[in-house]
Amino acid sequence: MKKHTRWAVAALMALAPAALVAQGAGLSSADAQEMASYRLTMDTVKKVQAATKAMIEGLRQDPEFQKLRKLQAEMEALERKEEPTGAEIARLEALGQQREALEEAHELNLGNADSLDGMEAAVERSPVLSKALAQTGLAPREYAKFMMAMIQASITAGFKKAGMLKELPAGVNPENVKFVEEHEAELRAMQAEFERMVGKG
Numbered sequence: 026m027k028k029h030t031r032w033a034v035a036a037l038m039a040l041a042p043a044a045l046v047a048q049g050a051g052l053s054s055a056d057a058q059e060m061a062s063y064r065l066t067m068d069t070v071k072k073v074q075a076a077t078k079a080m081i082e083g084l085r086q087d088p089e090f091q092k093l094r095k096l097q098a099e100m101e102a103l104e105r106k107e108e109p110t111g112a113e114i115a116r117l118e119a120l121g122q123q124r125e126a127l128e129e130a131h132e133l134n135l136g137n138a139d140s141l142d143g144m145e146a147a148v149e150r151s152p153v154l155s156k157a158l159a160q161t162g163l164a165p166r167e168y169a170k171f172m173m174a175m176i177q178a179s180i181t182a183g184f185k186k187a188g189m190l191k192e193l194p195a196g197v198n199p200e201n202v203k204f205v206e207e208h209e210a211e212l213r214a215m216q217a218e219f220e221r222m223v224g225k226g
Contacts, residue, residue: 056141057196063170065178065204067211072161073171074215079157081222087153093127096120144169174198178205179212 052060084090103109103117148154148165158168178201184190185202193199205212 052196053140059141060170060173060177061196061198063174063198063201065171065174065201067208069163069167069171070208070212070215072163073168076154076157076161076163076168077219078222079160080153081219083153083157089127093124096124096127100124141166141169141173144173174201175205178202182206182209 100117100120103113103120106113109117145166148158148168154168155165158165177197181190181193181197181202182205185193186206193202
């Protein structure tokens with residue numbers, strides 16, 4: 026997947042740390058209790074789907090995102106050259122530094138948050154995502170809980186399907202795992218749709 030696509034998808038479907046979401050490790054007792062009672066539903070999935078589409082459209086119109094895409098296109102053109110000149114190598118290095126600076130400044134990074142409050146704050150700091158969520162009536166904290174529960178359940182369901190789990194880890198809601206298993210095709214189709222939309226950008 027291209028770097029600018031990864032940036033967009035990270036902003037759209039930002040992941041909490043795998044160890045945290047897989048087993049609930051690191052969560053405060055209050056957060057763990059809040060997550061234990063959270064249930065995934067198709068109604069929320071559809072709201073997240075609508076918000077994600079709105080966010081993709083917002084990113085397409087964002088000047089900084091467009092700048093990043095143009096920068097990445099130039100980098101890819103230089104990387105395809107079999108024998109780049111010294112000037113081209115220097116240009117490629119400079120572009121790489123610019124790309125990293127842009128991504129660091131604009132990427133929504135829920136993965137650095139260590140609590141639901143932190144994830145909620147990260148969502149609220151993103152104008153594009155906040156606007157998209159408001160359009161669908163989905164609160165930032167609801168989005169944060171959805172993402173953590175969805176990833177937690179998806180990871181667990183994957184291990185379970187591969188025969189790597191005899192029983193669910195502590196803190197994993199079995200109803201959410203069952204939800205992911207029952208709606209696997211729909212969820213995969215939704216993710217594929219997001220990737221197609223971003224690819225067209």
